[in-house]
Amino acid sequence: MGQNTEYKTKQKEAIYNYLLEHKEKHLTIDEILEYFLSANQKIGRTTIYRYLEKLVEKGEVRKYFIEEGVSACYQLITKGSCCSEHFHAKCTKCGTLYHVECSSLLQIGEHLREHHNFIIDHTKTVFYGICEKCQ
Amino acid sequence: MGQNTEYKTKQKEAIYNYLLEHKEKHLTIDEILEYFLSANQKIGRTTIYRYLEKLVEKGEVRKYFIEEGVSACYQLITKGSCCSEHFHAKCTKCGTLYHVECSSLLQIGEHLREHHNFIIDHTKTVFYGICEKCQ
DNA sequence: TTGCGTGCAAAGGTTTTGCATGGCA
DNA sequence: TGCCATGCAAAACCTTTGCACGCAA
Numbered sequence: 001m002g003q004n005t006e007y008k009t010k011q012k013e014a015i016y017n018y019l020l021e022h023k024e025k026h027l028t029i030d031e032i033l034e035y036f037l038s039a040n041q042k043i044g045r046t047t048i049y050r051y052l053e054k055l056v057e058k059g060e061v062r063k064y065f066i067e068e069g070v071s072a073c074y075q076l077i078t079k080g081s082c083c084s085e086h087f088h089a090k091c092t093k094c095g096t097l098y099h100v101e102c103s104s105l106l107q108i109g110e111h112l113r114e115h116h117n118f119i120i121d122h123t124k125t126v127f128y129g130i131c132e133k134c135q
Numbered sequence: 136m137g138q139n140t141e142y143k144t145k146q147k148e149a150i151y152n153y154l155l156e157h158k159e160k161h162l163t164i165d166e167i168l169e170y171f172l173s174a175n176q177k178i179g180r181t182t183i184y185r186y187l188e189k190l191v192e193k194g195e196v197r198k199y200f201i202e203e204g205v206s207a208c209y210q211l212i213t214k215g216s217c218c219s220e221h222f223h224a225k226c227t228k229c230g231t232l233y234h235v236e237c238s239s240l241l242q243i244g245e246h247l248r249e250h251h252n253f254i255i256d257h258t259k260t261v262f263y264g265i266c267e268k269c270q
Numbered sequence: 271t272t273g274c275g276t277g278c279a280a281a282g283g284t285t286t287t288g289c290a291t292g293g294c295a
Numbered sequence: 296t297g298c299c300a301t302g303c304a305a306a307a308c309c310t311t312t313g314c315a316c317g318c319a320a
Binding site for chain 2: 065089092098102112124128129
């Protein structure tokens, strides 16, 4: 009792590899599912939901909610690729994810910590809005 | 044809008044519906959805998508109220949602627009991090 | 009277859950 | 062998749509 050991399975490995190969993208459950269907690899939708949720809990995957009523997006958090030195800005129209490296924005973190006692997590915080192209 | 006149009805008036009385809160459809049910005022859920959506289109109500997969929240935009322009900060440990009204933070929007050509959407952007209590 | 508003029921789409089977260790 | 994982189907959930009736102007 109380073991709660996690097993390695083909499905988990396959899903993780797919996330890794598309680590620069925001993936929906459907996109992942459709890939495996087209590749003749049978993986259940439920399995993808459950495994991704577990990865989110472990802090290995980021989950995004862009539009209400629309399915969520997932993205693998890779070491070095998304450090705490910059922010993310996502366009709610075209879906493009921008990496914003700017010293002015880094002051946000300092301000929140000093004046609001809130330690912001750069890896989870995303600015949503409209980008240059879509205005 | 092409009239598209809007009628004033008891339901709309009742919903609007409820929004006004709770203008400092984020209300869900269920919260509004439950109030009218408990007050023995029969209002259909669909009516609330449709009227709030219309108010959002007219720019009189803000719609928030803060919680993951959870129903949307609505809030009346009142003149003079500082609630129209604020950020949300959510603690990833305890889940508490904080309303951060601060002129310093509002400069973020100006900075992003001027230097990065990005128009931030306050209603969808949430700062994630650790709050004072959980540190 | 005209036509928008209402509200019930049903549909639509995303996510979760129940449960029997499969597979890792 | 003991459990966890899987995957199908069904349920749960939030929201939208269809349609007949009600009501404002």
